[in-house]
Amino acid sequence: MDTLSSADLIAFLTMLTEEMPGHSDRLRELDAQFGDGDLGITIAIGMKAIRDALPELEAEEPGVILAKAGMAFNREAASTFGAIFATALMSAGKQVRGKPEIALGDLPGMIEAAASGVSARGGAKPGEKTILDVLLPMAAELQAQVAGGAALADGAAATHRACGEALEATKSMEAKHGRGGWFKEKSIGIQDPGSTAICLMMDCFARFVAG
Secondary structure, rough: OOOOHHHHHHHHHHHHHHHHHHHHHHHHHHHHOOOOOOOHHHHHHHHHHHHHHHHHHHOOOHHHHHHHHHHHHHHOOOOOOHHHHHHHHEEEEHOOOOOEEEEEHHHHHHHHHHHHHHHHHHHOOOOOOOOOHHHHHHHHHHHHHHHOOOOOHHHHHHHHHHHHHHHHHHHOOOOOOOHHHHHHHHHOOOOOOHHHHHHHHHHHHHHHHHO
């Protein structure tokens, strides 16, 4: 697999929406350590919303599919994460608007656009224990993979590893936003729940393009 067509993207999102609810308890428990503990529920509801929306998106181009998937997620699972995740998907989708397929070379710009959208929406900066702290390292790794001429599967696998390393680094950060911001230094030592969800999604993507 060198590129992702609309059909490929629908297949990936189907796989994602089947797998992510299985992580609901883990995400809920992690989020409860310095948040309101609703992330697992948000993921389960939002993923079901995406799955329900997919049949009507089969004729759309990849950028539109991503944007409308984000809108569906936030519509049914309105929350801080829902708004941020929807913004990330819509921003990434806008980056490839008009393209019939997504290649590895498109992914750095898509992730960078997602990060920019998230930052603008929530006012977050790197180092504040948000999904930016995995999105930006992922974008950097993707840039390196593109520069090195990697295949899509190899680039995705390397980016998943980079996401895991970046996720580990969030443990040393102090939360600055949302409910986590109330806990301040008490959030140190715990990995960011939202970033954990993003890395789980990246794991799913890497396995999808490999198989």
